[in-house]
Amino acid sequence: MEEHKLFDAEYKFISLVWEHEPLNSTELSKLCLQELGWKKSTTYNMIRKLVERGLLQNEQATVTSLVKREQIQKYESEALLEKAFDNSLPTFIAAFLKDKKLSKAEAEEIKKMIEGAIK
Template sequence: MSEIRLHEGELNIMELLWSNKVLAAKDISKIIKEYIGWEKNTTYTVIKRLIDKGAIKREDPGFLCKATVSKRTVQNTETVALLNKFYNGSLSNFFTDFLKNQKLSPGEVLELERIVGEQKL
């Protein structure tokens, strides 16, 4: 499967599916209307786009929707895209910039040291 890039509106629907495993499109529409305010047609358009991208599988009867891509996969794809866009793909440049502006607790520093230590093995 090629990488799937998702925009914020698509991620709203994917979050529902990652949490609930399978939902009928009508139920997705009701939830999205309540929390985001989208009309049914907007939600169905975004669901169709996600089906076309291969991120959702539709099952009948009932227009049941199920994610075909994991949250972890999408997170990894978006992280690489972010690194490429802002840091020329350099993880070390990202961490240097990001960590300069953070107040880390001693526990967070230890956790980062542990993670880096595992990479050395």
Template structure:
């Protein structure tokens, strides 16, 4: 996945609705969007098409399925942010993120655990 995926506010709202209820039919999605967000059918289908074009969902014969989970999208966006803003340097990102603040012992232990897992290759996903 080479391109950056940005979601508009409307796309985020519909994506969260789909992630909570998928798989579902597109008519069911229209009903949910109307009930939960007061959207018209045309709005739902327009935004759904944009999300499908971005490779997040698939609408095949009125069946909406997930191609990219919320966690996968966040991971992709996070990696792209570090690449674009910090030249791919995770240490530079972490230094900037903490901005001189001290780590709590719990945060430090969690970071050590994550580093150990990734060095050993014991990572799920």
């Protein structure tokens, strides 16, 4: 699962791909210049790097993702839970909700998720 670990710049880049795919690598380069301030060479290096890791596909200069945003979010949240909260979901939730208030709708949505996850 380590192959799903993304650094901040990689996540910003692949987010652009998710939002606009499929897209031509030249268009992606222009988008990265506009959104991230990257030179063409930086964009092409990032494409190559993420293709090598199996996260993107670049065929005939058309870039598409091979992983969904949800897969990356799942990996990142599991890694955070393990690293910072000793794999304790209640500890994470307590820390996350400290000094925050949920709307009734948010609380209801979370309640439904919890009920759906009960074995």
